[in-house]
Structure formats: structure tokens, C-alpha cells
Amino acid sequence: MPILEPEDQPNSSFFGDFLGRLGRTAAAKIGVVLLVFIVLACFVGPLLSPYEKNGIDLTNMYAKPSADHLFGCDAMGRDILTRLLYGGQYSLTLGLTTAAVSSLISVLIGCIAGYFGGVTETLIMRFMDVWSALPGMLLAIMISAVLGAGFFATVIALTIGAIAGGVRMTRGQVLAERTKEYIEAAESINCSKLSIMFKHLLPNVVQPMIIIATMYIGATIMMAAGLSYIGLGIQPPTPEWGAMLADGRAYIRLYPHMILFPGIAIALAVLAVNLIGDGLRDTLDPKLRD
Amino acid sequence: MGRYILDRIIWMILILIATAFVVFTLMYLVPGDPAKGLLGPDASYQVLEIKRHELGIDRPYIVQLGDFLYKTFIRLDLGISWKFGTPIAEDMAERLPRTLIIGVSSLVLSAFLGTVLGIYAATHKGKWQDSATMVLAMVLISVPDFWVALMFILLFSARLGWLPAYGIGSFDHYVLPIICSSLFGVAINARQGRSAMLETIRAEFVVTARAKGQRENVIVRKHMLPNALMPIITGVAGGLTMVVAGSPIMETVFSIPGIGQYMLVGINGLDAPIVRACVMFFALFTSVVILTMDLCYAFLDPRIKARFSHRKR
Numbered sequence: 001m002p003i004l005e006p007e008d009q010p011n012s013s014f015f016g017d018f019l020g021r022l023g024r025t026a027a028a029k030i031g032v033v034l035l036v037f038i039v040l041a042c043f044v045g046p047l048l049s050p051y052e053k054n055g056i057d058l059t060n061m062y063a064k065p066s067a068d069h070l071f072g073c074d075a076m077g078r079d080i081l082t083r084l085l086y087g088g089q090y091s092l093t094l095g096l097t098t099a100a101v102s103s104l105i106s107v108l109i110g111c112i113a114g115y116f117g118g119v120t121e122t123l124i125m126r127f128m129d130v131w132s133a134l135p136g137m138l139l140a141i142m143i144s145a146v147l148g149a150g151f152f153a154t155v156i157a158l159t160i161g162a163i164a165g166g167v168r169m170t171r172g173q174v175l176a177e178r179t180k181e182y183i184e185a186a187e188s189i190n191c192s193k194l195s196i197m198f199k200h201l202l203p204n205v206v207q208p209m210i211i212i213a214t215m216y217i218g219a220t221i222m223m224a225a226g227l228s229y230i231g232l233g234i235q236p237p238t239p240e241w242g243a244m245l246a247d248g249r250a251y252i253r254l255y256p257h258m259i260l261f262p263g264i265a266i267a268l269a270v271l272a273v274n275l276i277g278d279g280l281r282d283t284l285d286p287k288l289r290d
Numbered sequence: 291m292g293r294y295i296l297d298r299i300i301w302m303i304l305i306l307i308a309t310a311f312v313v314f315t316l317m318y319l320v321p322g323d324p325a326k327g328l329l330g331p332d333a334s335y336q337v338l339e340i341k342r343h344e345l346g347i348d349r350p351y352i353v354q355l356g357d358f359l360y361k362t363f364i365r366l367d368l369g370i371s372w373k374f375g376t377p378i379a380e381d382m383a384e385r386l387p388r389t390l391i392i393g394v395s396s397l398v399l400s401a402f403l404g405t406v407l408g409i410y411a412a413t414h415k416g417k418w419q420d421s422a423t424m425v426l427a428m429v430l431i432s433v434p435d436f437w438v439a440l441m442f443i444l445l446f447s448a449r450l451g452w453l454p455a456y457g458i459g460s461f462d463h464y465v466l467p468i469i470c471s472s473l474f475g476v477a478i479n480a481r482q483g484r485s486a487m488l489e490t491i492r493a494e495f496v497v498t499a500r501a502k503g504q505r506e507n508v509i510v511r512k513h514m515l516p517n518a519l520m521p522i523i524t525g526v527a528g529g530l531t532m533v534v535a536g537s538p539i540m541e542t543v544f545s546i547p548g549i550g551q552y553m554l555v556g557i558n559g560l561d562a563p564i565v566r567a568c569v570m571f572f573a574l575f576t577s578v579v580i581l582t583m584d585l586c587y588a589f590l591d592p593r594i595k596a597r598f599s600h601r602k603r
Contacts, residue, residue: 130308253448256448270433
């Protein structure tokens, strides 16, 4: 990919372009710093907090933010900050697990479909057509209904919802790669199909998947919160961010702090991951760069 | 061309039948006894058996499945709600306009606003306007829309009292749901639109137009935009299915009795016929949107058109 000369972008001043590029890399840096901060806060913070995640304190019901309770308390006098930090453990773990498992599975299936071709490919892709006829969120809602509430049920529900898209993308990548010389070379020296697939093809198709997976962490955190909000997914009294929003919904007029902070927590976590995803896309995959 | 459309429609119906199979099986596997749910825990065994027979859930899986497929696809009968005893088709017909009003309006809003923002960012590439638009888009993508909805309710209903917080009735009730449903699409379309426009900036026909001294806004409107339209259409169609699929959450936030909320009523009440009908509706809707999009491509893009005429020969 040739470096774009300034005349390719007639509308950009040198300074503006420079700022834009700096902003891009800075955005990714902000994302990393933000994510490290959130991870540290969620996994170390609760240890420092003087409050229990489910410690009910009836003297502090609906307490507004104060020096004692920085983010205030909820309807049962539980400290919202502490609950948010615990909730972050669930959200982050859930996002990471779901993105990792779903991209692993979809890269495998996508590689098999793209490399073997023929009937295998047709069957797999037709199956994926059916799979993706239902938007991921609806599939997740139904699977949550089948599996019941809980952390692992939510992971499975969201993972299943994500696979079809990943398979499509991986297959597309494999189709583009498999005609290249290095695969031909590997075939001509009699490499086994499996070894070609795992040793030669996989490293070359995995990069875009990493970008998609990063973006998917954010989407998962958001969908998990949505599921909890409508009463599926992770359930109270587990301090899940979406469930906390649902709890605070009834008190929106009187005690808005109950819904303000969980939403900001979700937004920050998703923003951090998305910024990193954008940065990764810009550095790893010049083809996708705008 | 006719052959292509026919092929696609047949394939769509096959997918829908397969989806019906998946949906039926998933709802069949949902734990819990609907009869017990309807009659309460104290109902005697005989009464429960009679109820189960009445609902038809005492039959083997394969018979129930066949019955469901036959009724849904041959007789177009969505069945009767176990809990309410009302015909589901009628309930859905009553709720459908609400979901569609929100879905279609927010689609139009996000397509228009998103594309305009995308073009604005692309034509100011590298300047602060570009960065500002993209930061805005990033924030909109990262903020959960149902939380924005709650915040808007807080601001516009609770504090300012301009708009009703929930329910249906007048046009005012739809303003907040439409805006909130469109935010994510605005961001996606702005990003998509920007990169699609930037693709064309490097194209030779733009250089030519510029070389002949064409005015800049005519270049953007007449040369760049039509060529950037394909990816934009993809984004818009994807946005519509997203909005409709997200309707269970959005309709819960605003207490709007639409299809999405109806589906949740079914899920929470172990009312499988309702869930099946709603999910089948969503699947049909998604398939039709995707089909329409593909046909749009085929009509708009001369390259795809050429491929058919080639295949025919």
C-alpha cells in the first residue's frame, strides 16, 4: 500500500492532516490507558472498598453521592460505586470470553469452509445463512430464555449470536488468500491440508479477526447489559451494569444518580475497547484505513 | 433478472422454514411447564393433563413441529396465545404499526443525518470538523442507546416536561423513541459514509472532474456521492434490522406495546406461540430487507447486472 501523498487529499492542510493522524494514534492510546484503568479499578478497587457488593444498609437508602458514598446508594442502601466495580468484573470477563470463544470458533469454521471449498463450503455457508437470518440480539434473547439466567448462559447466548458473521468474514479472507503463491508453494511440497490450514493460512487471516473480536468485546458488553435490563442474562442481586439500570428505572425522577453512573460505566468500557479496535484497524490493516 | 429474483425468493422461503425449525426447537427446549404456569402450582394432576392436551403440548416433538410448520407456512395461521387466549395475528397487527413507525422513522433519520455527517467529515478530511464528527460518532457507538433513552427521559420528560416519558397515544410519544433508536445508526452511517466518500476521492473520475474546473460541491454531489452509495445502502439496511432487533429493549424502556415488547411478554409468560410468531416476524422482516438490498444492488450496479446477462448466455 503506497503512502498517500498530500495531493491525494486535496482538502487537508498539512497541519490539519498531522493533527488528524496524531488524533488517531492518540485515540488508540487513550483507549489503552482507559481500559487499563477500568481493569485495575474493577479488579483491585473492590478490595479497597469499605463496602460489600450486597451489603444492605437501610439507613442509607437512596443516599445521594457524598464523601462516604461517592456515587451514592441504591434502593437498598448498597454502595453504587462498589457494585459498579464488581459489575465491571462480570462485564469485562463476559466481553472478553465471548469475543475470544466466538472468534476462535468462527475462524476455525471459516477456514474449513474457505480452504476445503466444494460441498463442505456450500453446506457450511448455507447453514450460516440460516444462522444469521435472526439478528444476534434476538437469538441471544431466545437462548437466554432456554438456558436460564446466569453468567455462563449469557456467554453462550452471546457467543452463538456472534459466530455466523465471523465465519463469513474469515471465509472471505481465506478465499482471497488461498490463491496466493505461498499456499501454492506449500501445496507443491506436499504439505498436508491441515498443516497448510493451520501453519500457513491461519496466521494470514487472523488479523482482521482480531480487529473484529476487539470491536465485538464492546458490543458484547452492551448486549449483556441490554439482556440484563430486560430481565434476562445476569440477574440481581449480582451487580451487573444493565441490571443496575433496570433497578434504578423506577426512581428515575427522584434519584437519577442510580441510573447515571451504571450507564457511564458501560459507555466508558465500550469506548475504551472501541478506541483500541479502531487503532488496531488503522495499524494492522492498511486496506481498511480510510 | 427475473430468474435471479425468483431464485432469491425461493431461497428466502427455505431459510425462513429452517429458521422456523430453529425457533420451534429453541422454544420447545425452554424449561418450565406452561400448563403449570397458567394454572398455578396448586392445580391437580388431572387438570394439568387436560390443559396440556388443550395446548397440544402432550404430543411428541415431531408432531408438534409438523403442526407448527403446517400452520405457519401453509395456512398462515399464527395460532392462539396460551396465556391470553387471543389470536396472535390480531394482537400483532395491532402492535405492528408502533414498531414500524419507530423502525422506519429512525431508519430515515439515521440514514439522512448519518450520510450528511459522513459527507461533511469526508469533505473536511484532516481538519477539525472531521475529527469532531468522528469523535461524536465514536461516542454514539459506545454509549448504550437504552441508557441514552433513560437520560433523555430524565432530561426532556422529568426535568423539562417537554415530552411524555412512556406509553403511546400522540405523536409526541414517538419523538424520544425515534431519536434514541436512530443514534447508533447515525454513528455507523457517518463512519461508513465518510470512508465510502474517501474511497472515491482518490478515483480518477474525481481528478478529471476537478481538472476540468468543476465546482467542488457539484463534484461531491454528482460524482462522488452516487459512487459512494453502495456501501451507504448496506449500512442503512443493516441499521434497519438492528433497530427492529433492538426493539425489545427500546420498547421496554419507553413502555411501548410493540412487537418487541410482545415477544418479551411471551418469553416471560412461557407463551411459546407468541415468541415463535414474533421471532418469525423478525426473521421475515430481516430477510425481506436483505433481499431488497440485494435487488437494489443488482439494479444499481452495472457490474452485477452484467454478470447475470453473462450467466444467461
